[in-house]
Amino acid sequence: MREIPLDATAVVTGGTSGIGLATAELLLEQGARVAICGRSQSRLAEAVNHLHAQVPQARERLFARTCDVLEAAEMAQFAAETEKALGRISILVNNAGQGRVSTFADTTDEAWTEELHLKFFSILNPTRACLPQLEASGSGAIVCVNSLLASQPEPHMVATSAARAGIKNLVRSMATEFAPKGVRVNGILVGLIESGQWRRRFEAREDRSQSWEQWSGALAAKKSIPLGRLGHPAEAARAIVFLATPMSSYTTGSHIDVSGGLSRHA
Template identity: 65%
Template structure:
């Protein structure tokens, strides 16, 4: 039984070929939406699309290689989606990994790269799809953000600062877009299982080689003081995203849902 019926709705998920993005695409398709996903890696995107079409053979799916930092590519993607699927009413901005660096070892180029990625991965898609969202009923934008936005880490100084800016941007957009009845919200994720964590697991030091993935992540959760004692799953973040993207949260805008398993220490 569907939690919500999204038949006739068109959704877009950036960074949709893996992880939280792909899990979100799957939930939207399960609810009946037509979904467009994009990513920069053509091979990974093709694999994701093939899997989705096998699982959802009757669904309307569009995938496209698109760099969200390239404004013309994003505009072209927006036009392609509208022509193929119809007017977009749900936009999920989901792109960008974290940069490990302290203030001492982050040069100007690294600062600019991180700020550009975090801000313009939201700005370009939102700008490109805004005309469609303005025409759609129950329109919503959801930005995937990190707990670092409100709980910065000194070893991720540039990412923490950029994430805080996106947190503020969500609130500003919610205010500006309210005149068009477009809701804008975000989620704040903690440690969620991903390819990045898998790579760290594969590169673990010799003294940790005997640990299984479950043991290693449980140890990591204990070290980070995650109250639920484990890393989150992509689908757990995706459920929060879909809640915010649909009329299930029809009276919520300018807000963020904490999806961190108790890692959060902010008020």
């Protein structure tokens, strides 16, 4: 993966944990400059310490600031500070937003509004803030981290499923609009990926004799994941880095499935 130019600058939102942190780490390993942001100062500090430990040679290529991507002014300031610290942004990884468990019957109007706002503006604000730099770079790339729910909705996550489908459509629309400006837009559709949420559920398991491998394997079997396990954040990160770099220079408006075969769609 040495396709990343050494002077590439990448912004990774939600870069303090999970897929975002794994993506930042891989980008740093490949020689890119990386800016990460998150809302929690303590989690941001933990992420910085982790990245310094894992990629010690990249200390001067890492920039981190607290930022709420739902606040347009904060995101605009973060983009400007990133350019000043690391140089013009040429890669944007939109990776913010969690899932909401609710059915149609118990999702309130307020919950619908909150969920749709979170999913869309966690992409709209960073994209608007970084787009001028991405266009000026001559080879800009945007990657949106999305969920398999976009194509395979679940009735117990009705609002999130609907929002995710909208984001999949948005990726295609932006790809078409931005292509003449030299900016590619793609996404990934993730299935069940190891996360703090799943680890917390494991810690609360009833059968204390079960190891993580046994517990997560049983979960994968229950969910009918053909590969028989949950995905690792690093596996999603590899797909993101592929789409963000010249290795996918003729790809735009597309999605990579990272679900272990869970997808029922061709």
